[in-house]
Amino acid sequence: IWSEALDGLEPRLDRQTFDMWLRPIRLARVEGNLLQLRAPNRFLKEWFETHYLDLALDELELRHERKFEVAIEVVEEAGEATRGQLEVVVDHPATRSSEISHGRDSGAAGEQPSAYRVSPRRGAPPRGLHPRYRFDSFIKGASNELAASAAMAAADEPGTRFNPLFIYGGVGLGKTHLLHGVGHELHRKDPNLRIVYLSAEQFMNEFVTAVRNNEFDEFRARYRRDCDCLLIDDIQFIAGRDRTMDEFFHVFNALYEAGKQIVVTADRVPADMAGMEERLTSRLNWGLVADVQLPDLETRIAIVQTKAARDDMELSPEVALSIAELVRSNVRELEGALLRVTAFAQLRGVEIDPAFVRSVLGKTTTDKLPVTIEAVQKAVAAYFSVKISDLKGKRRHRGISRPRMIAMYLCRQLTGSSFPEIGMRFGGKDHSTVINACKRIEALAKEDEDLHAAVESLRGQLSAA
Numbered sequence: 472i473w474s475e476a477l478d479g480l481e482p483r484l485d486r487q488t489f490d491m492w493l494r495p496i497r498l499a500r501v502e503g504n505l506l507q508l509r510a511p512n513r514f515l516k517e518w519f520e521t522h523y524l525d526l527a528l529d530e531l532e533l534r535h536e537r538k539f540e541v542a543i544e545v546v547e548e549a550g551e552a553t554r555g556q557l558e559v560v561v562d563h564p565a566t567r568s569s570e571i572s573h574g575r576d577s578g579a580a581g582e583q584p585s586a587y588r589v590s591p592r593r594g595a596p597p598r599g600l601h602p603r604y605r606f607d608s609f610i611k612g613a614s615n616e617l618a619a620s621a622a623m624a625a626a627d628e629p630g631t632r633f634n635p636l637f638i639y640g641g642v643g644l645g646k647t648h649l650l651h652g653v654g655h656e657l658h659r660k661d662p663n664l665r666i667v668y669l670s671a672e673q674f675m676n677e678f679v680t681a682v683r684n685n686e687f688d689e690f691r692a693r694y695r696r697d698c699d700c701l702l703i704d705d706i707q708f709i710a711g712r713d714r715t716m717d718e719f720f721h722v723f724n725a726l727y728e729a730g731k732q733i734v735v736t737a738d739r740v741p742a743d744m745a746g747m748e749e750r751l752t753s754r755l756n757w758g759l760v761a762d763v764q765l766p767d768l769e770t771r772i773a774i775v776q777t778k779a780a781r782d783d784m785e786l787s788p789e790v791a792l793s794i795a796e797l798v799r800s801n802v803r804e805l806e807g808a809l810l811r812v813t814a815f816a817q818l819r820g821v822e823i824d825p826a827f828v829r830s831v832l833g834k835t836t837t838d839k840l841p842v843t844i845e846a847v848q849k850a851v852a853a854y855f856s857v858k859i860s861d862l863k864g865k866r867r868h869r870g871i872s873r874p875r876m877i878a879m880y881l882c883r884q885l886t887g888s889s890f891p892e893i894g895m896r897f898g899g900k901d902h903s904t905v906i907n908a909c910k911r912i913e914a915l916a917k918e919d920e921d922l923h924a925a926v927e928s929l930r931g932q933l934s935a936a
């Protein structure tokens with residue numbers, strides 16, 4: 472009931488506002504007409520009450536045709552509650568957790584001295600940043616606009632506006648690039664900032680090593696005291712690893728309370744990380760949560776052109792277009808494809824044209840031939856025995872609106888087309904209709920197994936074609 476109301480509100484607000492002020496408000500329970508909500512902190516509660524409560528009540532009334540009341544409680548977790556457990560680990564190596572044996576098995580920790588096991592020095596460039604992953608080489612598009620802008624804002628005014636900044640999305644979509652970008656930019660502006668960048672896996676290994684070698688004081692100093700900005704990649708890695716989560720929780724608190732900027736990436740939203748402690752997911756939601764999505768065609772073309780130019784390769788617009796059309800899965804694949812095409816051309820001493828691109832990528836790319844919007848509409852219509860004209864039409868009957876939403880969702884997922892483009896091809900609907908359809912299906916698929924099965928079967932059918 473609450474999440475439905477939120478879904479309804481989302482298109483009425485801009486994304487950033489929504490993520491920042493509404494998304495963190497959770498439903499605790501429903502008693503008749505009273506919704507008991509939960510906010511992660513008092514500030515958020517008050518802000519919500521003064522700015523968005525009316526809107527939310529309005530939406531609820533609209534949906535359910537009756538009036539609701541809302542009560543909001545603040546659920547703040549005690550920051551130091553689990554400190555004791557950590558000390559137990561340090562004092563009694565025999566109680567080592569599974570994480571510790573994991574670190575040992577993988578050989579990743581301890582055996583080799585790690586570059587990270589020293590506190591950062593003021594003035595020194597941050598460790599571990601890829602020299603090319605800077606903001607100026609990052610192409611912005613609708614798919615990554617919010618994440619990129621927020622990353623830049625965080626680098627501009629660290630610790631103030633978007634803290635923590637949480638960037639999530641699928642593989643190869645630029646999360647790491649943006650994270651490094653923040654590090655480069657912060658260092659450029661203030662070389663004295665002590666910037667710590669590492670993956671969550673490295674963080675775990677460092678922690679395990681520190682515990683094993685009785686270097687916990689050094690560890691604590693490095694991440695809690697001698698750090699002005701913490702950039703952590705792929706936080707989902709520590710989900711389910713209790714000691715590491717605990718430790719990260721304390722690091723987070725120490726830095727957050729000191730007003731230090733924290734940027735975290737992950738492959739999904741905090742709430743979807745199975746095994747992640749709730750007090751951590753709630754903290755990760757405190758600041759701004761921004762996603763990176765599959766880039767649309769225009770952005771892919773811009774990326775291909777920029778990468779080519781960077782490597783002094785000449786690429787005609789038609790060639791850039793043909794590569795961008797064939798590779799839709801992610802930016803990393805796109806880079807690989809560009810490399811393959813140019814390498815082959817050099818090898819054979821031929822000019823690159825679209826036909827050449829197709830001959831090279833047609834066979835080797837992991838992408839299948841692009842799925843078209845027509846193909847999705849046809850498959851969905853056949854699956855649910857409805858007419859394609861109904862999918863494009865306006866009838867709201869559930870037997871038609873469901874397939875229509877599924878078709879829109881699959882178009883978005885499989886064709887790389889933009890929301891406006893999909894809307895246009897469904898009888899000229901507004902892009903917000905498409906966005907809502909995608910959200911609805913995503914939400915429904917989690918609850919409704921039949922729908923989930925239908926979507927997956929269609930996805931399989933279309934991707935295999």
Ligand code: ADP
Nearest residue numbers: 608609610641642643644645646647648802803
């Ligand atoms: P992720 O961390 O999301 O898996 P990465 O940040 O490692 O993805 O990006 C994969 C590759 O794609 C990198 O080489 C990165 O530079 C490039 N890339 C991703 N998005 C963009 C973009 N918008 N503009 C330029 N390069 C990008």
Ligand code: MG
Nearest residue numbers: 646647648704
């Ligand atoms: Mg990454």
